Amino acid sequence: MSETLASDRPQTPMQAIMDPASRxxxxxxxxxxxxxxVWHEPDGxxxxxxxxxxxxxxxxxxxxxxxxxSPRGGQGLSFLNMDPPAHDRLRRMTMRxxxxxxxxxxxxxxxxxxxxxxxxxxxxxxxxxRIDVVANVSxxxxxxxxxxxxxxxxxxxxxxxxxxxxxxxxQDRDPREPGRRTESAEKAFQELAGYMFDLxxxxxxxxxxxxxxxxxxxxxxxGVMEPGEMISVSVLLLLAGHETTVNLISxxxxxxxxxxxxxxxxxxxxxxxxxxxxxxxxxxxxxxFTFRGALCDLDVGGETIPKGSALQLILASGSRDPxxxxxxxxxxxxxPNNQHLGFGSGIHACFGAPLARLEGQxxxxxMARRLVNPRLLQDPPPYRxxxxxxxxxxxxxxxxxxxx
Amino acid sequence: MSAPCDxxxxxxxxxxxxxxxxxxxxxxxxxxxxxxxxPHAPYDRPxxxxxVLSGWVxxxxxxxxxxxxxxxxxxxxxxxxxxxxAAQRVDLADGTALDYDRLIIAxxxxxxxxxxxxxxxxxxxxxxRTLDHAAALTAALEAKPSRVLVVGAGFTGSEVASACRDRGxxxxxxxxxxTPLAAVxxxxxxxxxxxxxxxxGVDLRCGVSVTSxxxxxxxxxxxxxLSDGNVVEADVVVAxxxxxxxxxxxxxxxxxxxxAGVPCDAACRALSADGAPTDDIFxxxxxxxxxxxxxxxxxxxLEHWGNAINQARVAAANLLRxxxxxxxxxxxxxxxMQFGANFKSVGLPSxxxxxxxxxxxxxxxxxxxxxxxxxxxxxxxxxxxxxxLPFYEQQxxxxxxxxxxxxxxxxxxxxxxxxxxxxxxxxxxxxxxA
Numbered sequence: 001m002s003e004t005l006a007s008d009r010p011q012t013p014m015q016a017i018m019d020p021a022s023r024x025x026x027x028x029x030x031x032x033x034x035x036x037x038v039w040h041e042p043d044g045x046x047x048x049x050x051x052x053x054x055x056x057x058x059x060x061x062x063x064x065x066x067x068x069x070s071p072r073g074g075q076g077l078s079f080l081n082m083d084p085p086a087h088d089r090l091r092r093m094t095m096r097x098x099x100x101x102x103x104x105x106x107x108x109x110x111x112x113x114x115x116x117x118x119x120x121x122x123x124x125x126x127x128x129x130r131i132d133v134v135a136n137v138s139x140x141x142x143x144x145x146x147x148x149x150x151x152x153x154x155x156x157x158x159x160x161x162x163x164x165x166x167x168x169x170x171q172d173r174d175p176r177e178p179g180r181r182t183e184s185a186e187k188a189f190q191e192l193a194g195y196m197f198d199l200x201x202x203x204x205x206x207x208x209x210x211x212x213x214x215x216x217x218x219x220x221x222x223g224v225m226e227p228g229e230m231i232s233v234s235v236l237l238l239l240a241g242h243e244t245t246v247n248l249i250s251x252x253x254x255x256x257x258x259x260x261x262x263x264x265x266x267x268x269x270x271x272x273x274x275x276x277x278x279x280x281x282x283x284x285x286x287x288x289f290t291f292r293g294a295l296c297d298l299d300v301g302g303e304t305i306p307k308g309s310a311l312q313l314i315l316a317s318g319s320r321d322p323x324x325x326x327x328x329x330x331x332x333x334x335x336p337n338n339q340h341l342g343f344g345s346g347i348h349a350c351f352g353a354p355l356a357r358l359e360g361q362x363x364x365x366x367m368a369r370r371l372v373n374p375r376l377l378q379d380p381p382p383y384r385x386x387x388x389x390x391x392x393x394x395x396x397x398x399x400x401x402x403x404x
Numbered sequence: 405m406s407a408p409c410d411x412x413x414x415x416x417x418x419x420x421x422x423x424x425x426x427x428x429x430x431x432x433x434x435x436x437x438x439x440x441x442x443p444h445a446p447y448d449r450p451x452x453x454x455x456v457l458s459g460w461v462x463x464x465x466x467x468x469x470x471x472x473x474x475x476x477x478x479x480x481x482x483x484x485x486x487x488x489x490a491a492q493r494v495d496l497a498d499g500t501a502l503d504y505d506r507l508i509i510a511x512x513x514x515x516x517x518x519x520x521x522x523x524x525x526x527x528x529x530x531x532x533r534t535l536d537h538a539a540a541l542t543a544a545l546e547a548k549p550s551r552v553l554v555v556g557a558g559f560t561g562s563e564v565a566s567a568c569r570d571r572g573x574x575x576x577x578x579x580x581x582x583t584p585l586a587a588v589x590x591x592x593x594x595x596x597x598x599x600x601x602x603x604x605g606v607d608l609r610c611g612v613s614v615t616s617x618x619x620x621x622x623x624x625x626x627x628x629x630l631s632d633g634n635v636v637e638a639d640v641v642v643a644x645x646x647x648x649x650x651x652x653x654x655x656x657x658x659x660x661x662x663x664a665g666v667p668c669d670a671a672c673r674a675l676s677a678d679g680a681p682t683d684d685i686f687x688x689x690x691x692x693x694x695x696x697x698x699x700x701x702x703x704x705x706l707e708h709w710g711n712a713i714n715q716a717r718v719a720a721a722n723l724l725r726x727x728x729x730x731x732x733x734x735x736x737x738x739x740x741m742q743f744g745a746n747f748k749s750v751g752l753p754s755x756x757x758x759x760x761x762x763x764x765x766x767x768x769x770x771x772x773x774x775x776x777x778x779x780x781x782x783x784x785x786x787x788x789x790x791x792x793l794p795f796y797e798q799q800x801x802x803x804x805x806x807x808x809x810x811x812x813x814x815x816x817x818x819x820x821x822x823x824x825x826x827x828x829x830x831x832x833x834x835x836x837x838a
Contacts, residue, residue, distance in 0.1 A: 059794050
């Protein structure tokens with residue numbers, strides 16, 4: 001959708017949400033969305049924004065994520081854009097190397113390494129009275145983690161950063177075919193795929209202690225991954241691993257800077273970090289929407305959504321729905337029964353959630369503890385373009401020092 | 405009727421414990437007494453045939469977590485022996501008695517004993533229902549028997565066989581029906597269970613029964629003779645013949661009770677002889693016998709973990725505030741783990757007339773089967789596909805059409821409904837184990 005076109009006609013709340021001017025605070029628009037269970041958009045898609053509907057539909061087998069069924073969805077991101085049984089097989093083969101039952105304790109065992117990374121990133125800003133939380137911590141931390149985990153050399157970060165930006169930030173920018181990648185994004189995707197192919201080829205038969213080696217050399221109950229599958233899985237993990245946790249950490253720090261009592265609370269009680277991060281995933285989640293296609297007619301809120309329709313499920317709105325969460329617009333660090341939609345749900349629930357949780361806990365806890373008197377210098381901060389993977393481009397903060 | 409101030413709960417397992425907690429959570433501050441025939445504090449039964457037998461969890465590690473302080477008196481190790489509803493008094497087996505102004509009956513079931521008394525007393529004979537049973541059977545499996553014979557391939561029997569294979573022990577399963585789990589899930593899904601058993605190395609004999617057991621001069625079991633003339637030698641025999649409801653103590657009490665259980669209404673109130681609900685006696689858990697909208701005219705009993713908890717809450721709520729809760733809307737659900745497969749069900753599969761694979765495929769070991777009756781979906785079982793069950797739950801509650809007219813991911817091509825194949829309706833039939 002182009003901005004000139006959008007201004008020519010009356011805007012629906014969803015069209016207003018897509019507008020970059022709404023990026024800093026889409027929540028009042030989500031509230032408008034929730035006034036009706038279903039919005040039929042001018043582009044033909046259906047927008048669902050209430051918690052109960054989103055939580056139900058996201059687990060509904062009548063909805064597909066495959067590009068031919070899901071006109072608004074992405075494409076080519078491996079099992080993210082596949083339905084069962086192909087999805088299940090590929091995700092199972094990948095999960096074998098990332099957690100229970102085959103590899104329990106893998107994420108937990110990363111704790112000391114993650115703490116060391118955050119320590120050195122915060123050490124590096126000693127002596128500065130001004131930092132950019134995004135550039136100094138929230139970006140480099142998860143990117144280094146996912147690169148190390150996969151076995152992608154840290155020194156190649158500038159290259160894959162540029163490709164990732166090209167792919168993610170261009171989403172929904174092609175006015176002709178929403179959901180399709182622009183030419184530049186397609187080029188970035190091909191280059192990243194070629195880069196991963198080279199890495200994978202190196203690991204074949206010469207394994208190191210990393211996930212790429214495990215993926216390429218494994219012969220588990222589901223057999224061996226095809227080279228194409230391996231490339232798409234590793235591209236997905238690299239992108240997802242560094243386009244989402246960045247926003248969790250930035251959004252978390254921004255929330256604490258706006259509500260300094262939260263900063264103090266986490267500083268005084270670092271043990272509450274797990275519940276604190278869960279509430280952050282509800283209150284300011286890194287991923288705002290997800291897309292599906294209807295395989296048959298569906299009834300939602302008394303309306304029939306016809307077969308073949310595109311659905312936009314607004315996760316971030318569901319997590320703020322007062323029908324489900326008391327005082328939904330308030331950050332409550334120890335909120336009980338917090339079944340937020342921050343990681344989605346159902347078979348496509350976030351693959352990296354255990355790692356993202358740990359990263360978020362460590363980063364927020366350490367920043368709260370070590371940064372002396374942090375103050376927000378720009379409110380709202382500048383935002384990235386993407387309305388789905390939503391987060392600040394930069395988060396300038398003044399500090400009075402750094403504790404050891 | 406005056407407000408409750410002296411509540412007695414007979415039965416100190418899952419339903420009794422959760423009812424007690426719900427009473428306190430609901431603000432009840434009066435006297436509370438729990439009576440249990442076993443000497444143990446309330447423990448969780450599902451792991452006994454799974455993690456405990458496999459050796460992952462020790463029997464004494466299955467005690468139930470406490471959700472709310474009970475501040476009650478415990479009478480453990482003593483069974484209730486009688487009830488006088490007019491005097492509002494429970495008699496106990498040790499000759500003492502308890503007065504009540506409200507009573508909750510949660511006496512559950514016991515394992516059906518081996519029918520031939522002389523054979524039942526042989527060494528190496530086992531049942532599986534209680535913590536003590538599980539401890540004894542676990543010890544027997546740890547002694548590395550040369551072969552275990554499991555009689556009955558319901559959920560409990562199948563799980564026992566699975567644990568034996570996990571431990572590398574030879575096991576023979578004898579089942580009267582045409583497949584394992586046939587009485588619960590029908591022969592279509594049961595056929596898959598048979599494949600799982602045989603693939604795991606179980607010597608599975610279906611359509612056969614045990615005619616007698618034989619022992620050695622020390623009085624230890626040596627094996628069994630089967631109805632097909634074959635003989636199975638085994639030094640451990642586990643009788644998994646289903647459950648018997650603990651209702652004998654209610655005989656002559658004026659509260660309806662019998663082999664099918666203790667009938668109750670949707671408020672979990674026990675019924676007096678004339679069929680009218682009592683206002684001071686409530687029933688919950690495996691022992692209850694009740695109407696469920698999915699089951700039509702027949703009363704059913706559900707030996708399900710979730711049903712025990714749900715009815716405990718309903719009973720406690722209505723005890724404190726009459727008419728405040730109903731059991732009618734809860735959908736039955738159960739699960740089983742066997743041979744590396746997760747079975748999980750919603751609704752009432754065993755009430756189905758037809759069955760149909762609606763997602764996945766039997767051959768892959770990952771599928772959902774839906775059961776239909778009268779043109780509506782009444783139940784579903786997922787094998788290694790539990791993530792889809794909330795959808796089927798919604799469809800069952802909505803009375804969706806069967807065969808289904810939807811399209812879903814991983815839908816098998818050309819699937820059609822088949823006869824569900826349940827052996828004739830058994831009055832008061834319940835699901836074995838799990």
